[in-house]
Structures are given as structure tokens and as C-alpha cells.
Amino acid sequence: MMIKHWIIGLLGAFLLTWIAGRSLVDSILVRVADPVLQAITLRPDDLIAWRSEGWGLTLVGPHGLPGWQPRDTDLRVALWGDSQVEGVCVDDVDKIHRQVITLAAQVAGIDCDCLPVGRSGTDARDWRQRMPIVQAVFQPRCHVWLITDLDDLTALADPAPLPPAGPWARESPAWVRVLAELRGEALFSGAKRLLLNPDTGGLRSLDFSLGPRTAPAPNAETTANSPGVGDGEPRLDMVTSQVAEVATSFGESLILVYAPATPRIHNGWQGSHPDDERFETLRDAISARGIEVLDLRPDFLELWNGERKLPRGFPNGTPGLGHLNRDGNRIVASRIAAALSSRLLPAPSTAEPISLGNPR
Amino acid sequence: MNFAQLEYILLLAAIVLVNWRLQLPNLRKAILLAASYYFYAYWDYRFAGLLAISTLLDFTIGWTLPKVSQRSLRRLLLMVSLVGNLGLLGFFKYFNFFIDSARPLWDGLGWRVETLEIILPIGISFYTFQTLSYTIDVYRERIPSCRSLVDFAIYVAFFPQLVAGPIVRAAEFLPQIERMLKPRRETFYAGLAQLLRGYVKKVLIADSLATLVDPVMAGPELYAWPTVVLAVFGYAGQIYADFAGYSDIAIGSARLLGFELPENFRHPYLAHSPRDFWRRWHITLSTWLRDYVYIPLGGSHFGTLVTGRNLLVTMTLGGLWHGASWNFVLWGFWHGWMLIATRRWSDQPPPSPVRHALRIASTFAIVLVGWTLFRTTDLTHFATLWRQLLLPQAGYLWLPPQPLIALAALAIEHVLWMTRYRELLELKPDRWTTPWLVGLALAALLLFAPTAFRPFVYFQF
Structure with a gap:
């Protein structure tokens, strides 16, 4: 009798978790190959729930662009970056690209479209590689690189070949698609937490060796500084020349937007960022080549000073850390919109754009 | 090793299984002792030696005490245990605190006294209190001395409670080790x-x-x-x-x-009431402080003033036990005062x-x-x-x-x-x-x- 109770009870709890899981944990991301962009993208028409830091919903648009609804205009902007461009923690209306469209219309009366072509976990090497295809497909007037971590930009000077694109290297296997169809988010998330190392994303390994070992401090902040970064001017010179090369290749239509994790308050007040000096050196060198660099640090500081709000962080995360929130996205979008107003003047198109799918 | 690590769950499962299957009590004891030292050395093997020293010191004193009838010699043995255990604890936990706190004195004397880079051995406050209580209880002839070094070593190093308690008394635990019963369903x-x-x-x-x-x-x-x-x-x-x-x-x-x-x-x-709180919070530390500090100071038997003093001293020491910082001292002092201030509150x-x-x-x-x-x-x-x-x-x-x-x-x-x-x-x-x-x-x-x-x-x- 007791065994029957236990079997029914445990199965019931499992079922309840399965059903509730879909609204409590992140959706399963299904990635497919997009023949037009010649890349692995999110599956169009999927509705993705973000539940980790902030709660948000994303409807994946044509070509796997998150939250994108094609607009009937040929004034297009390609927005490059990492997961900040995907807007993984906010609803579609609060994503940077959607706010750029809204603010460009409000500020300068420009009817433009902004394409969130960035992907999580990528850096400028990936963006540079994919820019020609995006240029050919969408013919954007302007490319915006959103740099939220300076290493994403300085990676350009890394002589090593572009590393494998992680989850973007191949389509999701069949079992992931089946699990997604069955709405098995809870099972997927549980298995991931059990099997994967949360810090590295690789398979969890067990360590039974003897100490001495020091426990990582709680909330230890990982300041990503790849080896060799910040070693001096030659490296930064290389970055500058690479950026200039990209800008030249795309008709001087490149804008760099720097939006680091600053200010931060999680370990007391930190109004500056460890990368400040490196960035300023780079900014001056890149600007000297005629490339527009938007520095958002003063805007973020102003947000704190004026409203006691932070550009990053969500209720479930740590204030000031993690992804850009709605306020941060608004600031990024407003600066981009203002910069675009002078650039997005109507110009005759040189070729017919490829079909972008049906506007929703 | 941290209880919240997957490694701990696997280690525990393995030890439970071995303990369950093996029949020979002595072999089970050996495995339990080895597992406990491994558990401790997982954090830092160097401090396993400290644990062993503390164990040997109190086992030897406990072994010797019943054989000595001379009061002064018995006191001397007790003092050796107290000085040894509290000396180690004092050095690792409080040395820098006292050096820093007495800084004005050193400066006044014109002495240059520097703090040391000392790593606090994990769990030292807990196992020190356990070994001390054993020796004090043997000295007071409340418990017999332990005749087996392995049993005593398990008592001190038992991995589930080694690094943060509960602080176990020898009278509660040593008989269990002697019996080595397997758990019932x-x-x-x-x-x-x-x-x-x-x-x-x-x-x-x-x-x-x-x-x-x-x-x-x-x-x-x-x-x-x-x-x-x-x-x-x-x-x-x-x-x-x-x-x-x-x-x-x-x-x-x-x-x-x-x-x-x-x-x-x-x-x-x-x-x-605050008194009731201390009967519910960290009970094994509260009772330790009651039995080995508060009552020896006189407890509540010598009038309001002495009782108040005893409460303040006991709770302040309890605060200091938590850490070498004035905040902990003040925390203990605060609770001492609150115990005094609410003494009129009914026990019920x-x-x-x-x-x-x-x-x-x-x-x-x-x-x-x-x-x-x-x-x-x-x-x-x-x-x-x-x-x-x-x-x-x-x-x-x-x-x-x-x-x-x-x-x-x-x-x-x-x-x-x-x-x-x-x-x-x-x-x-x-x-x-x-x-x-x-x-x-x-x-x-x-x-x-x-x-x-x-x-x-x-x-x-």
C-alpha cells in the first residue's frame, strides 16, 4: 500500500513539475539552419520564454531573428552583438532593436528597420565574418556593433582562427526538438543543471582530490580578461586597423556602441570599469580613423544619478550585472537612434533585397 | 568538502553502502575514520595534522587522568589540555585580532608588532570544544575515559559534524561508536x-x-x-x-x-523570550557554554548582580567564539544584556x-x-x-x-x-x-x- 502511495505521489509530483516547468524555466531553444543567412539561427515562429534573470517573451522572427517583425522600408540597420542584442531577458517591445525603430521614428521621423543579427556568445570576429552575407541579404545602410564587453572587440586582434560557434555550430539534434514539442522544459533544465558546469557550460566534472583549495567567494565576479589583452599599444593598434578595415569594406557605415557593465553596486559603489583605460585608448584611435564610437558610460551614470536605476540587472539577477534591462536597452536604443538620424537618409537601392518573409 | 557539493552526496552514498554491507565493526570503524580524515583533508590536507594533534593530546590526557589520584597533578593535566586546545584555537583564530586590537598599546610602547598571514583551519572552533568537553568531563569523573584511540578519533573527526557541529558530547557519542549499530529501517x-x-x-x-x-x-x-x-x-x-x-x-x-x-x-x-531563544538556537553550543562557562562561574546562584555578570561573560565569550571581530563580541554582549533585561519574563x-x-x-x-x-x-x-x-x-x-x-x-x-x-x-x-x-x-x-x-x-x- 505504501509503495503504491509512493509511486503515485512521485509520478504526480513529476507530472506537476513537467506542467509547471514550462512557465517557470527557460524555454528549450531549437536552432535550425537558415539557408538565406547561411547560418544556424533560432527556429522562426518559436515563442521563447526567458526565466533566468528577467522574465520575458520572444517571438522568433523570420531568419531566426529574435523579436524581429520585418517592416516595409529599405532603411535598415544591422545590429551586431552578443546575447544583449537578442534581448534574452526582456519582452520584444523592450528589446534594443524594437526601441531603435520606435525612437528613430519619434526623434527624427525616420521609418527604419533594425535587424538583431547578433548572437549570444559571439564576438567581433563572428560579426565581421557574417557581415557580407547580411549585407547581401538585407542591404542595411548601417552596421552597429554593440560592445558590452571590450574583449568582444579586442578579439579582432586575436591571430587564432575563429573558435567553433558553440551552440551555433550545428542544428539542434532531434531529441531536443522532440523535447521542445513535448514542452519538456523542466526535464531539459534539470538535466542541464545536473550535468553541466554552470561556470564553463562544459560537462560537470567531479573533483575528489585533496586540498588545499580555496572556496570561490560568493558572488565572485568574473572579469573576463583574455590572455594578452591589454598588453600594450601594438595589440590595440591591430584592433583599430581591423575595425577600420571593416568600416572601409562596408562604406563607412559602421558605428561602435560601448555599453559596459557600469555602474555597479553589488560590491559597494563602482562607478568605473576595469576596462575604462583600454577602451579610452581604443576609442580615441578608432575615432581618429573617422569611425563613430558612442560611449554610453556617462548615460548609464546619469541613469543612476538621476533616477537611482541601473542599466543592467533584473529582479532575479544581481543589480548592475548580467544583461541590459529595459532601461539599459532604452538608453542604448536612444543613442543609436540619434546617431542614425544623420545617416539614414533615403538613397537609391543598388539591388533588390531578398525576400525577408511576411511581416507579422 | 561541502555538503552542497555533488561529491559529498556520492561520498556519503559510498560510505553508507560500505557501512551497511560490512559486518566487522572494527573494519567499519577504520573506514569511517579514514573517510572522516579524507573529508577534512579535501579542504586542506595540512590541517588534518592539527586535528590529529588535538585528538592525541586529549586522548592521552583522558587516558592518564583516571590513573592519577593526586589533585594537583590532575589539575595540571587539565591545564595542559586547556592550554593546548585553547592555545591552538587562540593562535589560529584570535592572534591577529588581539594584535590589531592592542595596536595602540604596541604603538605606545614603541614596539613594531605585525600580524601574520594565518589560515583559519575549518571547524577548529567546533572540534576544540568537543575535545575540551571530553577532557573536562573525564576530569570531573562524569564519564569514563575512552580506551580506544580509534573510537576517540572518530568522535573528534566524525565527518557529518566535524566542521560545523552539532557539538557532540563524548557521553552521547562514544557509546554509539563502541556499539557500532547499523541503522534500522x-x-x-x-x-x-x-x-x-x-x-x-x-x-x-x-x-x-x-x-x-x-x-x-x-x-x-x-x-x-x-x-x-x-x-x-x-x-x-x-x-x-x-x-x-x-x-x-x-x-x-x-x-x-x-x-x-x-x-x-x-x-x-x-x-x-531571549532565554527561550537560546534553548532553540544552536542548542549544542548554548548547552556547552552553560555547562562549561556559565555554571562554573556560579550560574544564577549568587544573586542578581553575579548572575548578570555571568550572563554577560558567557554570552560575550559565545560571541567571540563565533569570530575574531568586535562585531561578534558586541553581538554576544547584546544578547547577554537582553537576557538580563528580560529575566522577569516568565519561562512559560x-x-x-x-x-x-x-x-x-x-x-x-x-x-x-x-x-x-x-x-x-x-x-x-x-x-x-x-x-x-x-x-x-x-x-x-x-x-x-x-x-x-x-x-x-x-x-x-x-x-x-x-x-x-x-x-x-x-x-x-x-x-x-x-x-x-x-x-x-x-x-x-x-x-x-x-x-x-x-x-x-x-x-x-
Whole structure:
């Protein structure tokens, strides 16, 4: 009798978790190959729930662009970056690209479209590689690189070949698609937490060796500084020349937007960022080549000073850390919109754009 | 090794299995001792030697004491134990504190006295108190001395309670080691249930609350008043769930191996007076301090003034035991004063439910003020926290849902505990609700445990 109770009870709890899981944990991301962009993208028409830091919903648009609804205009902007461009923690209306469209219309009366072509976990090497295809497909007037971590930009000077694109290297296997169809988010998330190392994303390994070992401090902040970064001017010179090369290749239509994790308050007040000096050196060198660099640090500081709000962080995360929130996205979008107003003047198109799918 | 690591669960499972299957008690003892030293050396093998020294010292003194009848020699042996144990504890834990605290004196004398880079051996405060209590009890002839070094070494190093208690008395534990009984089925189940309750408290409640408390306490002046208030309540919840969770895991692990450890917590936030609080909070430390400090000082037998002094001394030493910092000293002093101030409060809860609730609330308020002393790093930090509580400045408003849910869950659990629904929480195997609760608890642990590594709060002591 007791065994029957236990079997029914445990199965019931499992079922309840399965059903509730879909609204409590992140959706399963299904990635497919997009023949037009010649890349692995999110599956169009999927509705993705973000539940980790902030709660948000994303409807994946044509070509796997998150939250994108094609607009009937040929004034297009390609927005490059990492997961900040995907807007993984906010609803579609609060994503940077959607706010750029809204603010460009409000500020300068420009009817433009902004394409969130960035992907999580990528850096400028990936963006540079994919820019020609995006240029050919969408013919954007302007490319915006959103740099939220300076290493994403300085990676350009890394002589090593572009590393494998992680989850973007191949389509999701069949079992992931089946699990997604069955709405098995809870099972997927549980298995991931059990099997994967949360810090590295690789398979969890067990360590039974003897100490001495020091426990990582709680909330230890990982300041990503790849080896060799910040070693001096030659490296930064290389970055500058690479950026200039990209800008030249795309008709001087490149804008760099720097939006680091600053200010931060999680370990007391930190109004500056460890990368400040490196960035300023780079900014001056890149600007000297005629490339527009938007520095958002003063805007973020102003947000704190004026409203006691932070550009990053969500209720479930740590204030000031993690992804850009709605306020941060608004600031990024407003600066981009203002910069675009002078650039997005109507110009005759040189070729017919490829079909972008049906506007929703 | 941390209880919240997957490695610990696997190690425990392996030891439980071996302990279950093997028949020879001596072999089981050897394995238990080896596992306990491995558990300790996993953190730092160098300090396993310290553990062994402390064990050998008190085993030898305990062995010798019954053979010595001369009073002065017996006292000398006791002093050797006290000086040895407290000397090690004092050096590793308090050396730098006293050097820094006496800095004006050194400067006045023109001496250049520097602090040392000392790593505090994990669990030293706990096992020192255990070995001391053994020697004192043998000296007082309250227990016979232990004749087996292996048994005594297991008593000192028993891995479930080695690094953060419960502080076990030799009289409770040594007979269990001698018998080496295997757990009965009911005990085994009770151990599993307690283990699960411990993990829910530690991982789901304490660690969730830490995600709120740690950032806010790092800079309370930067946060809005509601957030700071929430963090203060959150810390009360965090430290309770963290330590009670640790104790549950320790007691549950011990049960799986056939051992019973003493209870360490009995819903302390339901206490109706500070005295009642200390009968419910870290019970094994409170009773240790009562038996080896408060009563030897005279207890409550010599009038109000002496009793007050004894309470202050005992609680201040209790505060200092927690850490080498003036905040801990003041925390102990605060509790000492509160014990004195509320001595007229009846030992029994008031009969009226309203008065009872008011008493619980008043006691909780006293405890909460104490926790602000305990959590802040120094007096400037303490003042900053209280300034933001009493004269709030504009700051970041942050009300994270998961810690809020954790706090609410803790409050609901306390309320349920006072009603007939407490049986639900006891996870009795024959209740139809238990499998559901166990299944949901396991799922919640898997899906909602914060991913960042958070050591147990009491590991630092």
C-alpha cells in the first residue's frame, strides 16, 4: 500500500513539475539552419520564454531573428552583438532593436528597420565574418556593433582562427526538438543543471582530490580578461586597423556602441570599469580613423544619478550585472537612434533585397 | 568538502553502502575514520595534522587522568589540555585580532608588532570544544575515559559534524561508536527525510536569500529602504536556514550511518523570550557554554548582580567564539544584556495568544537587531546600515522574487509548525502527502537552486 502511495505521489509530483516547468524555466531553444543567412539561427515562429534573470517573451522572427517583425522600408540597420542584442531577458517591445525603430521614428521621423543579427556568445570576429552575407541579404545602410564587453572587440586582434560557434555550430539534434514539442522544459533544465558546469557550460566534472583549495567567494565576479589583452599599444593598434578595415569594406557605415557593465553596486559603489583605460585608448584611435564610437558610460551614470536605476540587472539577477534591462536597452536604443538620424537618409537601392518573409 | 557539493552526496552514498554491507565493526570503524580524515583533508590536507594533534593530546590526557589520584597533578593535566586546545584555537583564530586590537598599546610602547598571514583551519572552533568537553568531563569523573584511540578519533573527526557541529558530547557519542549499530529501517528513512529537509533549507532558502542579502549588505547605503529592510529580514532567514540546514544534513547523514546526533535547532524564531531563544538556537553550543562557562562561574546562584555578570561573560565569550571581530563580541554582549533585561519574563509562554504573539515578535526584534551586529563587518558598516534603516536616502529599489518566496516559505513553515499541519513537514513515510512533497522538493532543488557556490555561513567559525 505504501509503495503504491509512493509511486503515485512521485509520478504526480513529476507530472506537476513537467506542467509547471514550462512557465517557470527557460524555454528549450531549437536552432535550425537558415539557408538565406547561411547560418544556424533560432527556429522562426518559436515563442521563447526567458526565466533566468528577467522574465520575458520572444517571438522568433523570420531568419531566426529574435523579436524581429520585418517592416516595409529599405532603411535598415544591422545590429551586431552578443546575447544583449537578442534581448534574452526582456519582452520584444523592450528589446534594443524594437526601441531603435520606435525612437528613430519619434526623434527624427525616420521609418527604419533594425535587424538583431547578433548572437549570444559571439564576438567581433563572428560579426565581421557574417557581415557580407547580411549585407547581401538585407542591404542595411548601417552596421552597429554593440560592445558590452571590450574583449568582444579586442578579439579582432586575436591571430587564432575563429573558435567553433558553440551552440551555433550545428542544428539542434532531434531529441531536443522532440523535447521542445513535448514542452519538456523542466526535464531539459534539470538535466542541464545536473550535468553541466554552470561556470564553463562544459560537462560537470567531479573533483575528489585533496586540498588545499580555496572556496570561490560568493558572488565572485568574473572579469573576463583574455590572455594578452591589454598588453600594450601594438595589440590595440591591430584592433583599430581591423575595425577600420571593416568600416572601409562596408562604406563607412559602421558605428561602435560601448555599453559596459557600469555602474555597479553589488560590491559597494563602482562607478568605473576595469576596462575604462583600454577602451579610452581604443576609442580615441578608432575615432581618429573617422569611425563613430558612442560611449554610453556617462548615460548609464546619469541613469543612476538621476533616477537611482541601473542599466543592467533584473529582479532575479544581481543589480548592475548580467544583461541590459529595459532601461539599459532604452538608453542604448536612444543613442543609436540619434546617431542614425544623420545617416539614414533615403538613397537609391543598388539591388533588390531578398525576400525577408511576411511581416507579422 | 561541502555538503552542497555533488561529491559529498556520492561520498556519503559510498560510505553508507560500505557501512551497511560490512559486518566487522572494527573494519567499519577504520573506514569511517579514514573517510572522516579524507573529508577534512579535501579542504586542506595540512590541517588534518592539527586535528590529529588535538585528538592525541586529549586522548592521552583522558587516558592518564583516571590513573592519577593526586589533585594537583590532575589539575595540571587539565591545564595542559586547556592550554593546548585553547592555545591552538587562540593562535589560529584570535592572534591577529588581539594584535590589531592592542595596536595602540604596541604603538605606545614603541614596539613594531605585525600580524601574520594565518589560515583559519575549518571547524577548529567546533572540534576544540568537543575535545575540551571530553577532557573536562573525564576530569570531573562524569564519564569514563575512552580506551580506544580509534573510537576517540572518530568522535573528534566524525565527518557529518566535524566542521560545523552539532557539538557532540563524548557521553552521547562514544557509546554509539563502541556499539557500532547499523541503522534500522525507520532510522534510515528518518535520515533521508532530514537530509532532504536540510538541503531544502540550505540550497533553496538560505542560498536564495543570500542572493539578496550579500549585495545589499555590501553597500546598504546604495539601496532603497524597502530593499534594506527586506535584506535584514532576509539575513535572519538566511543564517537560520543555512545553519539549521547544515545541522539537518549532518544529523541526517549520521543517521544513515547508524548514529544519533543531538538536535541543534527548534524553530528559534518562535521563541517567546531571549532565554527561550537560546534553548532553540544552536542548542549544542548554548548547552556547552552553560555547562562549561556559565555554571562554573556560579550560574544564577549568587544573586542578581553575579548572575548578570555571568550572563554577560558567557554570552560575550559565545560571541567571540563565533569570530575574531568586535562585531561578534558586541553581538554576544547584546544578547547577554537582553537576557538580563528580560529575566522577569516568565519561562512559560503567556496564556493569551495575543500576548504570546507579542512576546514572539519582541524576541524576534531583539534577535534581528543582534543579527545586524553579526552580519556587518565593522562598526562603521553597522552605523551605515542603521542610518539607511532609520534615515533612508534614495537608493536602488530591488525586490527579487525568489528570495521573497524563500522568506515567505520560511514564514509559512514556522506558522505550520505551530499547528497540527506540522506533521506534513515531518515527512512521515506512511502519509500520502509525503511522496508528493518529496517529489516536489527534489524537483525544486534541481530547478531552482542558485548556481553560485555558497559555503555554509558557519564554516567560517
